[in-house]
Amino acid sequence: IAVLDEAARRFTEAVFLPAFKAPRGLKRLRALFENWITWPEHAHLRGGCPMHAASAEYDDQPGPMRDAVVERQRLVARELAKAVKMAVDTGELRADTDPGQFVFEMFGLILAFYHTQRLLGDGAAVSRAIAGFDRLVDAHRAHAAKPASRPAAARR
DSSP states (O other): OHHHHHHHHHHIIIIIHHHTTSOTTHHHHHHHHHHHHHHHHHTTOTTOOHHHHHHHHHTTOOSHHHHHHHHHHHHHHHHHHHHHHHHHHTTSBOTTOOHHHHHHHHHHHHHHHHIIIIITOOTTHHHHHHHHHHHHHHHHBOTTOOOOOOOGGGOO
């Protein structure tokens, strides 16, 4: 559990804290997504995302470790839902956007990314994940909102 706590701390430092520098709304939401898919590489985690690995390892093993993994995953989902709600509040996403559904689909993109990049070795995984995120955002974008520009590093 101490190792999981350290991974969660490093994840927060690499994914959430830099994203909080972006303005609330789509820019912050995009930063969260892009930071998340690149953090194992930037943190030199040769085994990929430790939280993803722990989720796969302990998803069907009751006990304190599974409980710790679930708690941390739920915390990430809650924080992402807040970021989605902020994008709704800024008027960039439609008022009828369901933050829980948005986060569910965002998690799906992340999991597909890790599987495609790590297991299948698909060199296009980053661009595919970003394209999927763009479609997700576009499906919920308020009609008057302008597309948030992607950082140059993300346009690989």
